[in-house]
Amino acid sequence: MGRLAVLVSGRGSNLQALIDAIDTGSLDAEIVIVISDRPGALGLSRAEKAGIPVQVVAWEGEGRREAYFEKIASILRAANVDLVILAGFMRLLSANLVRAFPQQIINIHPSLLPAFPGLRAQRQALEYGVKVAGCTVHFVDEGLDSGPIIVQKAVPIYDHDTEETLSERILTKEHEALPEAVALVLSKQWQIRGRRVTCES
Numbered sequence: 001m002g003r004l005a006v007l008v009s010g011r012g013s014n015l016q017a018l019i020d021a022i023d024t025g026s027l028d029a030e031i032v033i034v035i036s037d038r039p040g041a042l043g044l045s046r047a048e049k050a051g052i053p054v055q056v057v058a059w060e061g062e063g064r065r066e067a068y069f070e071k072i073a074s075i076l077r078a079a080n081v082d083l084v085i086l087a088g089f090m091r092l093l094s095a096n097l098v099r100a101f102p103q104q105i106i107n108i109h110p111s112l113l114p115a116f117p118g119l120r121a122q123r124q125a126l127e128y129g130v131k132v133a134g135c136t137v138h139f140v141d142e143g144l145d146s147g148p149i150i151v152q153k154a155v156p157i158y159d160h161d162t163e164e165t166l167s168e169r170i171l172t173k174e175h176e177a178l179p180e181a182v183a184l185v186l187s188k189q190w191q192i193r194g195r196r197v198t199c200e201s
């Protein structure tokens with residue numbers, strides 16, 4: 001059974017999707033720690049309600065970036081995790097943290113990468129005028145939303161869409177994509193060739 005750490009900054013609905021997938025038996029894993037950079041994050045209450053240990057590591061400013069992520073790395077090591085999941089964690093990890101957990105950190109992003117990395121991806125998609133949007137779960141590398149892609153799911157964009165309606169449609173797909181990607185990564189039935197994550201048959 002995979003030992004998961006989940007990092008959240010806010011609402012935590014993707015964390016909830018993982019909790020639910022574990023509860024219903026569709027994901028064979030245990031969330032051993034939830035970490036947040038924001039003390040009031042709703043994700044923390046979701047974790048506590050599910051009986052999962054939580055830890056707040058409050059952001060200390062850009063000047064303390066390396067030290068901040070070293071703290072997070074120590075917590076992850078102490079918890080002996082197999083996989084770290086960024087589920088709405090709104091900070092770019094330090095290179096040291098990424099190197100300390102090679103191919104063991106994944107992120108969910110609300111666009112079909114490589115389109116629209118960074119903040120407010122749904123708004124970027126609407127402003128660009130694309131007709132298809134979606135979400136991506138990918139391995140984290142040292143760049144911004146740039147690592148090898150594990151799972152993507154697409155949704156249509158309609159003329160009447162707003163940032164809110166599109167975000168909601170994408171979020172529904174995120175809640176399917178994330179548990180699916182976690183199960184795949186934990187299965188170890190994959191390899192990375194170049195940028196391509198392929199499943200062994």
Ligand code: GAR
Nearest residue numbers: 010011012013014087088108109110
């Ligand atoms: C999700 O839409 C996630 O894809 C996005 O933040 C939201 C968090 O929602 N993440 C990013 O934009 C990261 N670049 P949640 O807290 O309800 O899971």
